[in-house]
Amino acid sequence: MTTAPAQVAIRPMRPGDADQVLAIYQMGLDTGDASFEVTAPSWHAFDASRLPQHRYVAVGTPAAVGGGTTLGWIAATAVSDRCCYAGVVEHSVYIAPQARGRGVGRALLTAFIASTEAAGIWTIQTGIFPENTASLRLHHAAGFQTVGTRTRLARHHDRWRDVILLERRSTIAGTT
Structure with missing residues (x-):
């Protein structure tokens, strides 16, 4: 397991992180290759839709340039409220430019x-646009496997977009 890079701390997301988290989210959306969404939600909507126990932020440590600044975040949503899917989540990860x-x-x-x-x-x-090669590399390096491509899944900025579906299966959870 790797640790955070020097001068970066990973900690649970807090309500006080809202402005920086949503700003990073919007910067990712502005690239056009992060999501079908075009505008980050309100904190209320973000907070209500993400699982509270699986939200983290990366922050610059005090010694770092811009120490205390949020550098990225990760959070999950439930895939379904059906009990058979209790062990399946979908996540998003966004990193400041x-x-x-x-x-x-x-x-x-x-x-x-x-x-x-x-x-x-x-x-x-997770679902990732094929053009987001950095995110695909990151996920594959973390043990995610490509399940398939959802071709022409939806329109985004007036064009049809494919989405690559990836998943990571735990080697310890849900094996019994």
Whole structure:
């Protein structure tokens, strides 16, 4: 298991992180290759839709330039409220532009995977646009497998978009 890069701390997301989390979310949406969404939700909507026990932020440590600044976040939603899917979540991870390529995403995924496994989650899934090659590399390096491509899943910015479906199956949770 990897640790956070130097001068970065991973901790649970707090309500006080709302402004920076939503700003990073919007920066990701503005790339056009992060989500079908085009506008970050309100904190109320974000908070209501994400599982509270599996939300993390990466923050610059006090010694870092911009220490205390949120560098990225990760959070999960339930795939279904049906009890048979209790161990399946879908996650999102967003990294601030200035923190990309520095191991922040890997550190967030590592903390998230540990959290979900401890809670008995047996499958983590995500959908990524094929053009988001950095996110695909990150997820594959963290043990996610490509399940398939959902071709022309929906329209986004006036064009049809494919989505690559990835999942990570726990080797410890849900095996009995």
